Amino acid sequence: MAESDGGSAATNQNHAGPVVYTLAELKNHDSMESCWLTIHGKVYDVTKFLEDHPGGVEVLLASTGTDATKDFEDVGHSQSARELLQEYFIGELNPADLVKTTQQGGAVPAAAAVDGNAAPRGQTSLFTRILQFLVPLGILGLAVAVRVFTANELPASS
Numbered sequence: 581m582a583e584s585d586g587g588s589a590a591t592n593q594n595h596a597g598p599v600v601y602t603l604a605e606l607k608n609h610d611s612m613e614s615c616w617l618t619i620h621g622k623v624y625d626v627t628k629f630l631e632d633h634p635g636g637v638e639v640l641l642a643s644t645g646t647d648a649t650k651d652f653e654d655v656g657h658s659q660s661a662r663e664l665l666q667e668y669f670i671g672e673l674n675p676a677d678l679v680k681t682t683q684q685g686g687a688v689p690a691a692a693a694v695d696g697n698a699a700p701r702g703q704t705s706l707f708t709r710i711l712q713f714l715v716p717l718g719i720l721g722l723a724v725a726v727r728v729f730t731a732n733e734l735p736a737s738s
């Protein structure tokens with residue numbers, strides 16, 4: 581199974597953990613010959629599983645090129661189906677693409693995710709992440725400041 585084909589858009593990180601694939605790269609694997617799915621931020625090459633899938637080939641092919649998490653979860657797959665997933669694991673989804681797809685409820689077409697909208701959405705997500713980090717830090721700082729203030733005032737007032 582190919583980790584990366586010609587003209588790959590994947591950000592390969594063989595030396596530092598799992599291979600990271602972009603949603604654009606996944607779009608090239610949407611057929612019987614090569615079928616990749618992304619579920620919960622992980623990428624699976626299910627080409628060899630297509631014919632064995634109890635839910636049929638078509639649903640798997642229809643879930644390519646986009647985040648298939650919602651499709652997968654909506655069916656209510658069993659624990660053994662989840663364990664089966666691991667056999668087909670080939671890498672992880674580019675985190676920026678993960679944010680793009682989950683913000684859209686997991687059903688954004690790959691074209692929309694890789695086209696012009698990609699940069700602004702990526703920037704928004706980075707900004708949000710920084711905020712998510714800074715806001716709790718600010719609250720903590722405020723709490724410490726109040727504590728120090730009150731601690732200093734107590735002996736003076738008694």
Ligand code: HEM
Pocket residue numbers: 617624626633634635636639640643648651652655656657658659660661662664665668
């Ligand atoms: C690589 C990912 C997937 C694996 C390993 C997988 C595996 C399985 C397995 C083992 C079953 C039998 C029931 C169970 O154990 O839950 C099943 C059923 C089913 N799967 Fe998947 N599945 C995958 C992805 C998907 C996706 C993306 C869809 C899209 C909708 C889907 C749709 C279905 C449906 C509709 C059934 C029910 C078939 C029936 O009961 O008639 N599956 N799948």
